[in-house]
Amino acid sequence: MTLNNINNILVIKFKHIGDVLVTTPLFRNLRIHFPDARICASVIHNTVEMLSDNPDIDAIFPVNRRSGLWTQLRLIGELRRNRFDLVIDLSEGDRGAIVAFLTGSPCRLGYRRRRSKFMGRDLLFTDLMSSVDNDKHAVRYHLEPLRALGLPVKTEKMRLQWTDAVEEKVDRLLRERGLKEQPFVVVHPTSRWLFKSWTPEGNSAVIDFLRERCRLPVVVTCSDDPNELAVVKSIMHGVRVPVVDLAGQLTLKELASLIRKAVLFFGVDTAPMHIAAAVGTPVVALFGPSGDHMWGPWGHSHVVVSQPWDCRPCGRAGCNDSGSSRCLETIRAETVIDALSAKLRDLGFTPS
Known part of the structure; x- marks a missing residue:
């Protein structure tokens, strides 16, 4: 994967509140490595507070799992119109992988298939990372995209902001x-x-x-x-x-x-x-x-x-x-x- 011309980044994490919070060091590192890039997130709607007001994140695209097909298709359309240069899926399930693929991004990074019954899941990504390592804390596990991109980890500190x-x-x-x-x-x-x-x-x-x-x-x-x-x-x-x-x-x-x-x-x-x-x-x-x-x-x-x-x-x-x-x-x-x-x-x- 080439890092040239990475100006628009999307990080996907379709999981629970604490799971989203522990991804914030990744956003901080992405901001350090790509200071002028637009960095966005797509998360489940009830976890948005873990990322809102965070200066490392320019936009959040919330997903409601219970919303109808039309609402979800509208979200996919919005993500495609953003023309992301790089999409990082931190979710292990199929939904994040499918959304990453449907963005149309030329660079799609995700974890290697582990629990999914969808045999073709890995084919939805252009680049793969190792799956869960239970000997590694979740904060460090979610910094794995940096290593896959050949970038050093600059900080492991979580970040939570409010007004x-x-x-x-x-x-x-x-x-x-x-x-x-x-x-x-x-x-x-x-x-x-x-x-x-x-x-x-x-x-x-x-x-x-x-x-x-x-x-x-x-x-x-x-x-x-x-x-x-x-x-x-x-x-x-x-x-x-x-x-x-x-x-x-x-x-x-x-x-x-x-x-x-x-x-x-x-x-x-x-x-x-x-x-x-x-x-x-x-x-x-x-x-x-x-x-x-x-x-x-x-x-x-x-x-x-x-x-x-x-x-x-x-x-x-x-x-x-x-x-x-x-x-x-x-x-x-x-x-x-x-x-x-x-x-x-x-x-x-x-x-x-």
Whole structure:
């Protein structure tokens, strides 16, 4: 592949919120290597916040998987009219490969077929990269296009931006709750996939520990999904201490602003954990069936708590796809509190 006359670039990532956030170092590197190029992204519509306001990205083309055929054809037409010189597909599925092909770009770079049942998938690209390497963190895995293009990696730092209006709203929320001038911890106990969530009893014990023994206010967050809200309600019933409950009340950008102001983030393998790593807030995260080597919080200041079981990470939706993960549920509250205590001491907060 020649890099001459690369002036218009499209990066495709049809995956979830955290998966999109970990691609931001690629955009930063593309901007460094192609400072005058137009760099665009095409992502699922509910992940756009991970890339909006990012100065490395000139335009975003959102895709709604549930939209009708006419809407999707209109998107393809719009992408073709942009006449991209280079299209990079970071998705492993067939949809991204097909969209990359239909753009008509003369240079189409994608991962080699691994799980797809579509035998001709690789033929949709002009150049191929190695498929998933589970020994490599997702941030580095998504920098593989640079190596395929013969370009050096200049930075591995994630980037998440938001507006002054978002910052002002979060400042106001904290001020109204008496937290503007004091340290606090964000506890985000849920994931959209509940098999990645710890027990309500364990979370309640952690919140009591943070408030009673560390004298740190706790802000609890989750998405507005009814299942996640139900989990948080159960946790709240088990706590002995006052908690600032912002569950289901924040956008992703507002959550990012809140997390950046916190002294610590506690949670599970979920997009807000990656947000915490991106904004530089120390993380203590619990991992069960998913692999922390590839999907753990990016950076060196974080702590992962998991069970040393031979069966993990299995990458399944709970044990035998049951929706229940024993490797996560059996983590003892005392083990988690010990990890939190050690991290908080590093940060200058000594539990009583």
